[in-house]
Amino acid sequence: MSARKVRVRFAPSPTGALHIGGVRTALYNYLFAKQNGGDMILRIEDTDSQRFVPGAEEYIIESLNWLGIKFDEGVGIGGPGAPYRQSERRDIYKKYVQQLLDAGRAYIAFDTPEELDAKRSDVANFQYDASTRMEMRNSLSLSKEEVDALIANGTQYVVRFKIEPNEDVIVNDLIRGEVTINSSILDDKVLYKSADELPTYHLANIVDDHLMDISHVIRGEEWLPSAPLHVLLYRAFDWEAPRFAHLPLLLKPDGNGKLSKRDGDRLGFPVFPLEWKDPKTGDISSGYRESGYLPEAVINFLALLGWNPGNDQEIMSMEDLINMFSLDRCSKSGAKFDYEKGKWFNHKYIQQKDNAELARMFMPILKEHGVEAPAAQVEQIIGLVKERVNFVKELWGQSSFFFIAPVQYDEKTAKKRWKAESPEQMTELCDVLAGIEDFSAENTETVVKGWIEEKGYHLGNVMNAFRLAVVGESKGPHMFDITSLIGKEETIARLKQAVASIK
């Protein structure tokens, strides 16, 4: 074990919204870094000018910010390794590509994409490697004069990594153990493209991780097959490689395969942290934030998809997670995404949140419904109904009757709860209520129950009709908590309205 300082990076490429699986990768990197007193770096890997999507970088930063995943260095922050955007590091990569060329570890290839396509359709399983490279047009097969002439007349070329065949490359993965791959199955990967003067992912990644002194590379399993290539690249440069940890993938909830944007659209749940509008198509994809998720709930839920603390604890704050996280408790197999469990986490976090904070989140929703109410009152109402909701926005459905008198009465409930004697009893109840001085829940309950008992009425019948009249249907918190909040006048008015309307 090297005594290197822990430094990890999250290195997304700005090709669209940040996928929830990417968020989990960022989270695990963050947890690992913070647990070890290390640094977390944000690097933007925009070496593919073709796939660049405007706004994606800002989206990624805003998403991680919302979730509370903080960076010590990187795009938008700066640091000793700046710039952290790969498109701004052209000169650096050029220098290292040249170094590989000079050392004979890489070569220049002139084959056009068309030529390669033709080759691939001609030869089954064609691979550009030690067995085929001499048949191609490159600096190994061509004379020095030919190569110089081609470059001089501006022919576009790529630089390929010269992989020595038949060598077992061992990747020591922190999650999977030793993974051995024979170098013969690797092709001579393109490292650099003269067309846009940019390296490909593989080269840029290795150079940057080295220059930024990254100690641990924690990334998705889709990178495992190219890990040996990276190991070989570190060797070619004679650099110390970081430790690798390849995380299992997040899978679709139904069927099989990697979770994708489409699954979210199809099954009706977000796969992105924030709402995302595709600048090309104008399509809008929903986000966890806009769907009413609390960032703590998303973090907690995601943390447990592929990792567990080894005990039965499920509710964990970011701080808990930082303390408890460990790479060797990460599972090896992909986790299917269970949206129902995500909802449950949100429910739990809503219960933990104090009413004042929930009220602040609820206010805009109230406004949408044309309701203006004092914060103190909203807080009290939230205290009464929050245990019944999974999302802040559901608060309206559970509490609208506090703000607006029922305009209609649920038919089924009316049929069942509104008895022949109800109109008379409710009219009597109006008088009873009118006579109450202290309209607190406790006192009102005492008085009303006293009246019911005195008259020999059936408690359930009276209360159910009472609820129907005040709420409009058969739901809601304790009746007298409702009446004390809406007040005597409103309660009586609603009773009278009900007597007049319910048949």
Place this chain on the structure above:
RNA sequence: GGUCCAUUCGUCUAUCGGUUAGGACGCCAGAUUUUCAUUCUGGAAAGAGGGGUUCGAUUCCCCUAUGGACUACCA
């Protein structure tokens, strides 16, 4: 096709050779409640198949099956 990785209730998972295979979500039932929820209690529900190794395998090894990832001048 090739290479690599994986495989415990429907789902997320615990188990580091000996357990009535545990927990959670979801589901079902019951209790509580003046309603609806919440909550509580209980229940159904799992080691892919086949070989080994071992006194003993969910656990270690091999094979098969299944799933996944990768196989671009994308990341």
